[in-house]
Amino acid sequence: xxxxxxxxxxxxxxxxxxxxxxxxxxxxxxxxxxxxxxxxxxxxxxxxxxxxxxxxxxxxxxxxxxxxxxxxxxxxxxxxxxxxxxxxxxxxxxxxxxxxxxxxxxxxxxxxxxxxxxxxxxxxxxxxxxxxxxxxxxxxxxxxxxxxxxxxxxxxxxxxxxxxxxxxxxxxxxxxxxxxxxxxxxxxxxxxxxxxxxxxxxxxxxxxxxxxxxxxxxxxxxxxxxxxxxxxxxxxxxxxxxxxxxxxxxxxxxxxxxxxxxxxxxxxxxxxxxxxxxxxxxxxxxxxxxxxxxxxxxxxxxxxxxxxxxxxxxxxxxxxxxxxxxxxxxxxxxxxxxxxxxxxxxxxxxxxxxxxxxxxxxxxxxxxxxxxxxxxxxxxxxxxxx
Amino acid sequence: xxxxxxxxxxxxxxxxxxxxxxxxxxxxxxxxxxxxxxxxxxxxxxxxxxxxxxxxxxxxxxxxxxxxxxxxxxxxxxxxxxxxxxxxxxxxxxxxxxxxxxxxxxxxxxxxxxxxxxxxxxxxxxxxxxxxxxxxxxxxxxxxxxxxxxxxxxxxxxxxxxxxxxxxxxxxxxxxxxxxxxxxxxxxxxxxxxxxxxxxxxxxxxxxxxxxxxxxxxxxxxxxxxxxxxxxxxxxxxxxxxxxxxxxxxxxxxxxxxxxxxxxxxxxxxxxxxxxxxxxxxxxxxxxxxxxxxxxxxxxxxxxxxxxxxxxxxxxxxxxxxxxxxxxxxxxxxxxxxxxxxxxxxxxxxxxxxxxxxxxxxxxxxxxxxxxxxxxxxxxxxxxxxxxxxxxxxxxxxxxxxxxxxxxxxxxxxxxxxxxxxxxxxxxxxxxxxxxxxxxxxxxxxxxxxxxxxxxxxxxxxxxxxxxxxxxxxxxxxxxxxxxxxxxxxxxxxxxxxxxxxxxxxxxxxxxxxxxxxxxxxxxxxxxxxxxxxxxxxxxxxxxxxxxxxxxxxxxxxxxxxxxxxxxxx
Numbered sequence: 001x002x003x004x005x006x007x008x009x010x011x012x013x014x015x016x017x018x019x020x021x022x023x024x025x026x027x028x029x030x031x032x033x034x035x036x037x038x039x040x041x042x043x044x045x046x047x048x049x050x051x052x053x054x055x056x057x058x059x060x061x062x063x064x065x066x067x068x069x070x071x072x073x074x075x076x077x078x079x080x081x082x083x084x085x086x087x088x089x090x091x092x093x094x095x096x097x098x099x100x101x102x103x104x105x106x107x108x109x110x111x112x113x114x115x116x117x118x119x120x121x122x123x124x125x126x127x128x129x130x131x132x133x134x135x136x137x138x139x140x141x142x143x144x145x146x147x148x149x150x151x152x153x154x155x156x157x158x159x160x161x162x163x164x165x166x167x168x169x170x171x172x173x174x175x176x177x178x179x180x181x182x183x184x185x186x187x188x189x190x191x192x193x194x195x196x197x198x199x200x201x202x203x204x205x206x207x208x209x210x211x212x213x214x215x216x217x218x219x220x221x222x223x224x225x226x227x228x229x230x231x232x233x234x235x236x237x238x239x240x241x242x243x244x245x246x247x248x249x250x251x252x253x254x255x256x257x258x259x260x261x262x263x264x265x266x267x268x269x270x271x272x273x274x275x276x277x278x279x280x281x282x283x284x285x286x287x288x289x290x291x292x293x294x295x296x297x298x299x300x301x302x303x304x305x306x307x308x309x310x311x312x313x314x315x316x317x318x319x320x321x322x323x324x325x326x327x328x329x330x331x332x333x334x335x336x337x338x339x340x341x342x343x344x345x346x347x348x349x350x351x352x353x354x355x356x357x358x359x360x361x362x363x364x365x366x367x368x369x370x371x372x373x374x375x376x377x378x379x380x381x382x383x384x385x386x
Numbered sequence: 387x388x389x390x391x392x393x394x395x396x397x398x399x400x401x402x403x404x405x406x407x408x409x410x411x412x413x414x415x416x417x418x419x420x421x422x423x424x425x426x427x428x429x430x431x432x433x434x435x436x437x438x439x440x441x442x443x444x445x446x447x448x449x450x451x452x453x454x455x456x457x458x459x460x461x462x463x464x465x466x467x468x469x470x471x472x473x474x475x476x477x478x479x480x481x482x483x484x485x486x487x488x489x490x491x492x493x494x495x496x497x498x499x500x501x502x503x504x505x506x507x508x509x510x511x512x513x514x515x516x517x518x519x520x521x522x523x524x525x526x527x528x529x530x531x532x533x534x535x536x537x538x539x540x541x542x543x544x545x546x547x548x549x550x551x552x553x554x555x556x557x558x559x560x561x562x563x564x565x566x567x568x569x570x571x572x573x574x575x576x577x578x579x580x581x582x583x584x585x586x587x588x589x590x591x592x593x594x595x596x597x598x599x600x601x602x603x604x605x606x607x608x609x610x611x612x613x614x615x616x617x618x619x620x621x622x623x624x625x626x627x628x629x630x631x632x633x634x635x636x637x638x639x640x641x642x643x644x645x646x647x648x649x650x651x652x653x654x655x656x657x658x659x660x661x662x663x664x665x666x667x668x669x670x671x672x673x674x675x676x677x678x679x680x681x682x683x684x685x686x687x688x689x690x691x692x693x694x695x696x697x698x699x700x701x702x703x704x705x706x707x708x709x710x711x712x713x714x715x716x717x718x719x720x721x722x723x724x725x726x727x728x729x730x731x732x733x734x735x736x737x738x739x740x741x742x743x744x745x746x747x748x749x750x751x752x753x754x755x756x757x758x759x760x761x762x763x764x765x766x767x768x769x770x771x772x773x774x775x776x777x778x779x780x781x782x783x784x785x786x787x788x789x790x791x792x793x794x795x796x797x798x799x800x801x802x803x804x805x806x807x808x809x810x811x812x813x814x815x816x817x818x819x820x821x822x823x824x825x826x827x828x829x830x831x832x833x834x835x836x837x838x839x840x841x842x843x844x845x846x847x848x849x850x851x852x853x854x855x856x857x858x859x860x861x862x863x864x865x866x867x868x869x870x871x872x873x874x875x876x877x878x879x880x881x882x883x884x885x886x887x888x889x890x891x892x893x894x895x896x897x898x899x900x901x902x903x904x905x906x907x908x909x910x911x912x913x914x915x916x917x918x919x920x921x922x923x924x925x926x927x928x929x930x931x932x933x934x935x936x937x938x939x940x941x942x943x944x945x946x947x948x949x950x951x952x953x954x955x956x
Contacts, residue, residue: 017903024899031896031920036928069892070928072881079888079895086895093906113887113949116879116934120952125891 006170008191009151016143016150017092020085023143027082039067039081041142042279049278051336056287058273060141077135081142083107083125084135088150097188099153104132141279148188148240158185158238159208161215162226167193175226180216185228189241194249200224201379202245203292206232206257206266210359210370219371226251230266239270239284246286253286254379259294260321260356261328264338264346267291272337290384292375296349299357305383308362308374317361321354342385421568423510427534434840435535442487442595443603445535446470448528449491449589450611451792454618456495456587459642459730463634464618465494468608472625473592476540486540487595487625492588497550500557500577507533507544507589508561508570530563532591537562539594543573548587554580597625603795605630610786610793613740614732614828635739646728647679650716651762652833658713662701670704670712671697680722689719717762724764726757729830732791737770737826745824746776751864752826755857760849765831767850769857770824771865777822783807788828789836789844800843803827806854815862816869827854878932885925886949893917922946 030037042048043063052059069078087106091098098106104126111123126132140146147154159182165174168186172195175183186192203225205211211229214220220227226245230238246253255270257263271289273281299314301307309317321329332338333347350356362370378384430436434444450468457464469490476486498506510530533544549556558576563569601624608622612632617639622630648657667673674686681689690697693715695708704712732740737752752770759765770786777784787794787803798804807825817823835845844850896917897909922943931942 014903021899021901021903024896028896028900031917031924034920034924034927036924069888070885070925072884075885075888079891082892082895082899086898089903090898093903111887111891112952113883114952115883116932116945116948118948123887 006191008193009169009188012149012188012191013092013095013151016145017089019143019145020089020092020150024082024085036068036070037078038069039078039142040064041067041081041138044137044141044277044279046275049275051272053336056272056337057281057285058275058278059281060278077138080107080126080132080135081138084132085139085143088136088139088152091152092150097151097153099155100133100136100147101129103136103152104129107132137277137279146236146240146280146283148190148236151188151191153187154235154237156184156186156237157235158228158230158241159183159211160185160226160228160241162202162220162228163198163224164226165195165197167195176221180212182211182215185237185241187237189237189244192241192244194244197226197249197251198224199226199251201252201254202226202228202242203375204228204230204242204253204255204270204289205359206230206255206263207359208232210256210363213363213367214371217367217371219375222371223376230270233266234269236280236284239286242270242289243284243286246288253289254292254375254384255289256292256294256359256375258356258358259296259299260358261325261332261350263294263359264291264332265328268332268335268337290386292378292384294357294359294362295383295385296346296353298374298378299355300349300353302345302349309365313361313365317364318355318357321350321356325356326351326354340386346385421510421566423530423534423563423565423568426510426531427538427565430531430535435531438485438539438594438596439599439603441532441535441539441593442470442489442597442600443607444528445489445532445591445593445595446491446604447607447792448532449489449591450608452529452589453491453493453495453587454611454615454791456493456497458615458617458639460496461639461642462495463637463639464615464620466618467492467621467623469623470597470604470625471623473540476542476592484597484625485594486592487597488590488592490588490590492586494584494586497553497585498546498548498587499550500548500555500559503546503548503557503559504561504570504572507546507559508563508572510534510563510568529589532593534563534565536591536593540592542592545590546587547589549580549585551585553585556580556584607793607795608632609744610788610795613744613786613826614737614788614791614793616736616739616743632743635743636736638733638736640730640733640736643730644727646725646832647677649680649724649759649762649764650674650678650719650721651759652724653678653713653716653762655710655713658709662704665701667701669698670695670701673701679725685721689715689721692719724757724759724762724832726764726766728832729757729764729766730791731766731768731830732788732828734768734770737768737828741770741772741824741826745772747772747822747824748774749865749868751861753857753861755853758849758853760835760847763831763833765829765850765853767853767857768826768828768830769854769861770826770828771858771861772824772826773817773865773869774822777824779820779822781820783812783821783823783825786824786826787844788826789834789841790830791828794842794844796840796842797837798843800837802844802846802851803829803854805846806851807858810855810858810862812862815866816873817862817865825858827858829854875932878930879934882925882929882931882945883949885929886922886946887953889918889921889925889946889950890914890953893921918950922950 027037041064042060043065048061048063049058050061067074067078069075084103084107087103107125109125111125112120115121136147160175161178161182162175165172168191173183208229208231211227214227228242242253245251255267257266270286273285297305298308329347329350362374435441446468453466454464471488472484473486473488477483507529536542536544543560543562546559547556556578559572560574561570561572564571608620608630612620616635617637619634620632661677665673665677667676670690671683671686674681675683687697693711695712731754734752734754738750741747741750750772755767757764757766785798785804785807787801829844829850835847837843837845893914897913901909926942926946931945934945
């Protein structure tokens with residue numbers, strides 16, 4: 001595949017390929033000089049994940065694993081890591097955009113070897129895609145390159161509309177002229193160039209349906225905003241895109257989710273990163289992201305703050321929290337980035353009331369209430385949680 | 387067939403006739419002396435003849451053991467043939483097909499003197515010389531019990547054909563046992579001049595039996611006999627016409643047991659009385675130092691003086707109290723341990739040969755422990771362990787128990803051997819059940835401490851138990867060494883394969899990764915080959931290379947290459 005490639009793309013490819021080549025030079029040197037080769041890879045475990053309060057994100061600890069070819073338990077993974085790296089490397093050089101599924105198929109073949117009794121035996125380089133996906137993560141942490149950096153595609157999930165123009169793959173796209181649709185945030189968000197920006201903030205909504213409603217109400221136009229959704233648990237590209245909006249354009253990021261522990265965790269993923277994959281946080285997390293709502297105080301009020309919901313609405317809209325919600329909330333209370341006074345108050349109220357609320361409940365009060373009162377009022381009065 | 391056995395029971399037994407019920411009848415109880423033969427006829431389960439199944443098994447066993455005693459005990463390489471056949475004559479007579487059997491066992495032993503045949507087969511507890519040594523038989527009633535059982539169920543006499551080595555004649559006797567008199571009743575006699583040099587004995591007993599039920603035990607019994615007598619040639623023909631042949635594997639035989647005098651620790655009051663009766667000793671001193679083992683004149687004098695008996699006393703004039711005192715004191719006095727040359731262990735080599743033939747194991751070893759004694763009886767424990775190969779994996783060890791070379795098949799769980807073997811933590815020895823493990827335990831003794839009258843299990847005598855444990859653990863430790871080595875080799879094989887098989891894949895990947903991103907051109911076959919060679923060198927030099935049959939061990943690279951020779955990189 002030799003598609004015409006633009007400059008940004010080409011630069012990204014060269015950079016990634018060079019890093020991979022350099023990283024594996026050591027293995028090559030060892031093999032040629034007769035020294036048992038090993039890969040030193042940062043440990044991708046929960047135990048090796050910590051919160052860096054200075055950066056405000058989850059980072060990997062210092063623990064590493066040494067993956068040695070001559071260790072029986074590691075030989076297979078050693079082979080897989082080299083195999084995966086070589087496929088990615090070749091794809092970068094040959095201007096391809098493999099998906100993780102492509103990588104799985106390209107690397108999957110059968111090794112037919114002989115045992116010591118002379119019988120032929122078979123083994124696949126990998127069997128399930130989950131196996132090759134794990135190897136991709138190993139290559140990421142070993143090289144320090146994210147899959148986006150290595151131009152590996154995944155399913156597009158995030159969407160964006162708003163008052164800005166971008167360039168992608170050589171085309172200029174006006175995100176304010178998407179009709180009822182939206183621009184799908186591409187798997188390689190670093191190849192996007194920001195052109196003209198006429199927005200004052202970014203609103204990230206958890207739910208695709210709410211995104212569509214706000215989009216049709218031209219919320220982003222009226223309030224000079226960029227509207228983003230990750231459609232549930234955000235993918236890496238959406239998170240990287242949001243991070244860039246914040247970091248490169250200095251736009252404040254407001255996150256709107258359901259009022260429940262699951263919604264709060266989505267906020268947490270945008271803000272500090274995912275606990276399982278802390279190595280990506282460095283480039284994907286947005287430590288300055290703000291939780292706009294829906295907060296417990298929006299529902300129940302607090303001191304002088306009046307609730308957005310009447311007694312009657314509360315009775316109709318509130319859902320009783322389940323045991324699993326309670327457990328999750330208690331889990332969140334342990335995380336240091338949920339230790340601010342405002343978050344502690346949120347979680348305390350939740351555990352007292354054992355009540356949760358879906359954001360659609362606010363929309364059902366009337367879309368105008370959500371778009372023209374609730375959101376702007378909260379932003380204006382600084383009623384967010386950090 | 388001269389069986390040299392020790393009398394341990396008096397020749398007569400006294401039983402009470404069942405008294406009529408009622409309080410006043412007590413004084414009218416009458417006692418009648420019955421013959422030993424009659425006693426055993428009425429209590430045949432005591433000798434193992436409780437039902438047609440056991441009777442068939444027990445008869446084969448008695449005859450085979452007699453046959454072996456007549457051969458290997460006298461340094462003759464045994465040739466033994468066993469034939470069980472349906473007796474068609476009786477079938478025609480009584481109906482009940484497949485119920486009547488003729489059991490014929492023939493050996494090439496020393497033969498039975500013609501004058502002795504009648505008593506040897508027709509008088510219960512007929513005794514031979516008063517000595518102690520290890521033989522297979524027990525009280526000298528086994529074969530007679532079989533004869534009795536045969537005549538009681540099938541009504542046929544036992545038929546004995548025998549010739550001694552030095553004799554020119556072959557003798558035939560057909561006889562019953564007169565139960566009330568405990569006497570042989572000969573119904574047919576014959577003798578012929580020998581044409582060849584045959585010697586030995588052929589015994590035929592006809593009886594009621596149950597072949598389908600006895601079948602597996604009898605076959606097992608014969609197999610297990612063959613295991614510890616690999617120097618014997620054994621033929622076995624079943625009523626269904628199956629033939630089992632166990633050829634001789636070695637002409638090496640265990641040394642025959644020597645006769646020995648009783649040891650003072652093992653003697654009881656009755657034996658002492660008999661000893662005095664038969665002995666020519668004029669004084670107590672002579673009696674002790676001449677008739678007992680491990681007792682010299684000095685020792686005897688010291689002992690007698692200590693217990694306050696005059697060494698010059700005529701033993702025949704001892705009163706009962708002194709006799710009890712003598713026997714009782716002897717048991718606790720510190721005499722030298724009993725000698726063991728009257729024991730005949732099988733020996734490590736024969737155990738190994740026998741186990742190898744029967745199980746075709748991948749590993750076998752055996753141990754004969756030094757002689758030990760319990761209560762004045764010497765004994766030797768021998769253990770053989772076989773592992774793997776043709777042995778079927780089971781959830782516990784297959785246990786082969788022997789007492790004085792007799793396989794014990796029944797009452798396994800009652801046996802001290804089972805207690806010891808099942809109590810061993812086999813994991814320590816790298817045996818993980820289910821495992822292909824056979825444990826053979828032989829106890830040779832002048833007196834086997836059987837648990838019950840069935841003589842199928844051995845009591846938990848502490849000295850014996852401890853010897854068995856020591857012996858099993860000793861051989862098991864060798865097994866552990868073997869299994870450890872095997873596991874390490876298997877590990878080495880797994881390792882070399884696990885690593886080697888990835889060499890081509892790694893070489894190709896590295897070849898790609900080694901090409902700089904600028905001025906890219908795909909790696910050539912030569913690039914890959916250089917890396918394959920480097921990796922083969924690396925692996926073969928740094929990983930322990932196992933021994934592989936058919937491959938040159940001096941060139942580990944060849945072994946690595948043999949793993950990957952089939953792999954082609956597309």
